[in-house]
Amino acid sequence: MTTASDPVIVAKDIRKRYGDIIAANGISFEVHRGEVFGMLGPNGAGKTTTVEILEGMREADSGDAVINGVNVKDDPTAVKAMIGVQLQQNAFFDKLKLSEIVDLYAKLYLAKVDPVEILSRVGLDHRKKAKYAELSGGQKQRLSIAVALVNDPAVLFLDEPTTGLDPQARRQLWELVKNIQKNGATIVLTTHYMEEAEELCDRIAVVEHGEIIALDTPDALIDQLLATGFKPEKRVREATLDDVFLNLTGRDLRD
Amino acid sequence: MKIYLALTVASLKMYFRNKQGLFWALFFPLLIMIIFGIMNFDRYNSPDVGVYDGANNDASRLLIQALRGSDEQELLNVTVSSLEDIHDELEFGSSRAAIEIPANYGASGQFAEIKVTYDERFPQERAVVSTILGQVTDAVFKEIAQVPDEYRVENAIGISESIVVGQGQGFKAWLIPGIAAMAIMQTGLFTVVFTLVRFKSQGVLRRLKATPIGASHFLAGQLTTKAIVVVLQTYVLVIVGALVLGVSVGNGRIGAWFDLTILALLGGALFIALGLAVSGWAKNEETAAPIANIITMPMMFLSGVFFPLSVMPDWLTRWSQYLPLTYLADGMRAITVEGASITTLGSELVGLGVWIVISFAIATKLFRWE
Ligand SMILES: Nc1ncnc2c1ncn2[C@@H]1O[C@H](COP(=O)(O)OP(=O)(O)O)[C@@H](O)[C@H]1O
Ligand SMILES: [Mg+2]
Numbered sequence: 001m002t003t004a005s006d007p008v009i010v011a012k013d014i015r016k017r018y019g020d021i022i023a024a025n026g027i028s029f030e031v032h033r034g035e036v037f038g039m040l041g042p043n044g045a046g047k048t049t050t051v052e053i054l055e056g057m058r059e060a061d062s063g064d065a066v067i068n069g070v071n072v073k074d075d076p077t078a079v080k081a082m083i084g085v086q087l088q089q090n091a092f093f094d095k096l097k098l099s100e101i102v103d104l105y106a107k108l109y110l111a112k113v114d115p116v117e118i119l120s121r122v123g124l125d126h127r128k129k130a131k132y133a134e135l136s137g138g139q140k141q142r143l144s145i146a147v148a149l150v151n152d153p154a155v156l157f158l159d160e161p162t163t164g165l166d167p168q169a170r171r172q173l174w175e176l177v178k179n180i181q182k183n184g185a186t187i188v189l190t191t192h193y194m195e196e197a198e199e200l201c202d203r204i205a206v207v208e209h210g211e212i213i214a215l216d217t218p219d220a221l222i223d224q225l226l227a228t229g230f231k232p233e234k235r236v237r238e239a240t241l242d243d244v245f246l247n248l249t250g251r252d253l254r255d
Numbered sequence: 256m257k258i259y260l261a262l263t264v265a266s267l268k269m270y271f272r273n274k275q276g277l278f279w280a281l282f283f284p285l286l287i288m289i290i291f292g293i294m295n296f297d298r299y300n301s302p303d304v305g306v307y308d309g310a311n312n313d314a315s316r317l318l319i320q321a322l323r324g325s326d327e328q329e330l331l332n333v334t335v336s337s338l339e340d341i342h343d344e345l346e347f348g349s350s351r352a353a354i355e356i357p358a359n360y361g362a363s364g365q366f367a368e369i370k371v372t373y374d375e376r377f378p379q380e381r382a383v384v385s386t387i388l389g390q391v392t393d394a395v396f397k398e399i400a401q402v403p404d405e406y407r408v409e410n411a412i413g414i415s416e417s418i419v420v421g422q423g424q425g426f427k428a429w430l431i432p433g434i435a436a437m438a439i440m441q442t443g444l445f446t447v448v449f450t451l452v453r454f455k456s457q458g459v460l461r462r463l464k465a466t467p468i469g470a471s472h473f474l475a476g477q478l479t480t481k482a483i484v485v486v487l488q489t490y491v492l493v494i495v496g497a498l499v500l501g502v503s504v505g506n507g508r509i510g511a512w513f514d515l516t517i518l519a520l521l522g523g524a525l526f527i528a529l530g531l532a533v534s535g536w537a538k539n540e541e542t543a544a545p546i547a548n549i550i551t552m553p554m555m556f557l558s559g560v561f562f563p564l565s566v567m568p569d570w571l572t573r574w575s576q577y578l579p580l581t582y583l584a585d586g587m588r589a590i591t592v593e594g595a596s597i598t599t600l601g602s603e604l605v606g607l608g609v610w611i612v613i614s615f616a617i618a619t620k621l622f623r624w625e
Contacts, residue, residue: 057461090458091461092462093454
């Protein structure tokens with residue numbers, strides 16, 4: 001069985017094609033308990049595909065995804081019961097109040113929770129009577145995190161949680177993620193914002209064309225880059241993670 | 256069980272918060288019912304009679320033509336159909352007389368006895384029909400026989416009259432169950448299609464897929480909600496319709512409500528399943544709406560909701576009798592208008608059952624979360 005030191009997530013040689021497009025081309029990594037693991041990459045790199053295979057939302061062509069000792073292929077329902085998921089595109093019943101949405105989702109996991117308490121964790125308790133459709137973008141993202149927390153998940157997956165948010169909302173969400181980590185959750189987070197990865201993640205996998213092209217702590221990645229003799233263009237100070245990212249993936253516009 | 260209850264309660268809340276859904280479920284059918292009801296198609300100038308043409312020869316056709324009268328002066332509003340149908344129509348109040356032309360009508364040298372049955376409750380129409388029939392047979396006889404009055408055998412055409420007590424309450428009573436059946440179809444199909452397709456295109460269903468519940472849980476919750484709505488809606492429509500249009504339901508038999516509930520649930524299941532099938536297939540509202548309309552529109556007119564199937568050409572009713580809404584409308588009408596019990600509804604129940612199985616098979620095959 002699993003012990004505390006075992007990785008909570010093991011991804012082994014995950015592959016997935018969509019016709020000619022190779023969305024995941026042999027992705028392998030491990031995530032440890034209590035870690036915030038970032039997947040960093042441009043649009044279309046294969047982040048969502050990888051994460052959704054781990055969540056049991058999509059089936060891999062080959063390879064294994066193991067969460068808490070359970071292979072997703074063998075028992076997707078058991079895996080779904082253990083994890084919390086924020087999809088890249090989230091939508092909830094728009095005629096229900098926030099407290100009703102949280103309550104409903106809690107019941108889907110047979111979890112006993114106080115919806116208002118969950119909402120207060122993401123700072124939405126004052127909006128508990130509002131309908132989903134009435135929320136701002138940042139509030140919607142926070143609600144989807146609240147819903148992902150109803151089953152006290154062992155692993156929380158956040159797929160681009162801050163995309164489309166303004167800087168204030170983004171920083172607010174960072175605080176939220178840090179708090180959730182402090183409470184002991186393991187978090188997998190995808191982003192294409194460098195400062196976000198640097199701010200939140202213990203380790204980062206840089207993904208490009210369905211492959212992990214670098215995997216380390218943010219500091220180590222920067223150090224490795226500097227060790228190659230890299231000089232940031234403008235500032236003569238130390239490089240930022242932005243530089244690591246652009247150096248690894250190129251500067252071309254994507255999408 | 257808990258999960259299923261939670262989903263059902265949540266979707267009930269959503270349903271009743273959706274004012275538009277309520278409008279389609281209740282106000283629209285009520286409006287149609289009342290408009291058609293107060294138009295009062297019962298008040299034809301010429302009485303409706305059903306004719307069974309047992310002879311089907313030139314002579315009998317001439318007789319029917321004569322009963323209809325001329326363009327300037329319509330005598331009787333004649334519908335020619337089967338022996339069974341003309342008596343049913345008399346019994347249930349959609350006609351005022353059933354006229355049977357015997358097989359030997361018009362055969363030379365034979366005595367042909369025309370049988371007429373009247374509804375006791377309409378003595379005026381009876382007198383009108385009786386008089387017209389007497390005059391017309393008289394005139395027709397002279398014409399086909401080409402004989403002068405003095406050689407005419409008095410009773411070469413005889414008329415025998417009998418009387419039944421019909422139970423029908425006319426068009427108004429006939430209309431209510433049909434509209435209620437139509438409303439079941441509309442609610443079942445449209446509310447399911449629109450909620451599910453919207454949930455699907457918004458990604459709500461995809462988000463549910465990320466939870467440990469299966470599609471069956473979610474669909475069961477949806478089904479229950481809509482079934483509750485369908486039954487409540489049927490009660491409201493039948494009660495309000497009966498009050499406003501002043502007719503009785505199932506001749507006052509209390510069991511009629513139980514039977515109606517069963518039929519509403521069967522009809523609900525059928526059309527909900529069809530709705531699930533459409534929403535499983537369609538990606539968004541734009542593709543779902545036309546499909547739902549293509550399914551419902553023809554049935555509104557071909558299933559005997561607004562007017563009886565007997566007024567439509569035979570080649571059409573040969574097919575339309577198998578439509579799901581026909582079975583539902585006929586069944587509900589048998590209970591509310593004819594005072595029948597559900598145990599006597601053979602073909603309707605079989606028809607509904609077959610359609611339910613077909614629709615569910617399609618629905619489970621086509622359902623997708625995203
Ligand atoms: N359902 C799908 N059907 C076809 N192609 C897909 C599908 N999902 C993803 N892809 C393709 O796979 C690649 C990786 O996509 P995705 O995993 O969404 O990337 P990311 O999340 O990093 O932006 C993209 O080229 C995308 O177009
Ligand atoms: Mg993505």
